[in-house]
Amino acid sequence: LLSFPIRDLIDSIHLADRIDPDSPDTANFIIGIISMFANLSSKFYIIQLWFLVAVIACIAAVMSTIHVYNAWWPHKPIALYWVKYLLPLANLLYLPMLVMLIGSAACLSKLGTDDKKGAASGLLRCNDPTIVKPLYLSFTVVAYTAGYVILTAFVTSFDRIPIQGEIHFRSQGVAFLKNASMLLSIDFLLVANSYRHIRSILSLVIVLSMVCFNISTQPCFVDQINYWRTYGLCSILWVSLIVAMLTNESSTLTKLSIGGIAGALSIGVVVLFVLFVIVRRVNLAARKDTERATERDNLVDSNYEMAQT
Secondary structure, rough: OOOOHHHHHHHHHHHHHHHHOOOOHHHHHHHHHOOOOOOOHHHHHHHHHHHHHHHHHHHHHHHHHHHHHHHHHOOOOOOOOEEEEHHHHHHHHHHHHHHHHHHHHHOOOOOOOOOHHHHHHHOOOOOOOOOOOOHHHHHHHHHHEEEEEEHHHOOOOOOOOOOOOOOOOHHHHHHHHHHHHHHHHHHHHOHHHHHHHHHHHHHHHHHHHHHHHHHOOEEEEOOHHHHHHHHHHHHHHHHHHHHHHHHOOOOHHOOOOOOHHHHHHHHHHHHHHHHHHHHHHHHHHHHHHHHHHHHHHHHHHHHHHHHHO
16 A cells, blocks of 8 residues: 555656756656566566456356355255355455456556556556457456455455454454555556546545544454554555645655655654554553552452451
């Protein structure tokens, strides 16, 4: 999630550097580092897309076969207890698979437009002459729809009360946070660069809703996980806020160095970390005092009952 606003900021620096011909294009090197697959050809995109479509089609075929069999022969159904063992894998692949398909749709939408150069750069390159845009876009939409239904069914199919100390998440909380994360990726990948400032404001709203949801519902049964996840989301919110402010006007970016921007982002994250550590210690101290007071009250009540007997 943090890579989306940072990628948008670096792209803005890249555009701002072009305004001043005497200034070095400092963002090119950073963009090359962050875009891990930037040097790969469009053939990699073709292989990646069709492999993902094949995987989703196989999973959909297996699920459909099992449900049809259980509907026609209910007296000898196929047991589904093994589904819970696939939950970690479904949670792990949820965002990478769906975000790749969203990126595919974003890349294909640039073909045949004024932004066709965008299809030849970035994490996905779909500018191969053998690519038929309507065909690939249709398969992308169908694969995304089927993959979303399948993965969401897996993520929300099994919910239980964990044992003491086990790290476990409520299925509704997992589904909400993953869908909000996916909505954030849709915001950054499908909204045009000409609406970058609006895109930054939308990202602020999405991340803020994730922070409020995580605080109010506590989706994990372990308090420490909820606490530090809130810190992570607040850090993303801070970065998104800085990006929204800096990308408002390109003239502002030309007056700031990359070191100054990185310093502002880092200082905010460090300050948030210190605040969260302090609040965490205060909460722990207050909780210990409450537990001691409860134990003291229970001891007084037991002594009073013994004295009466």
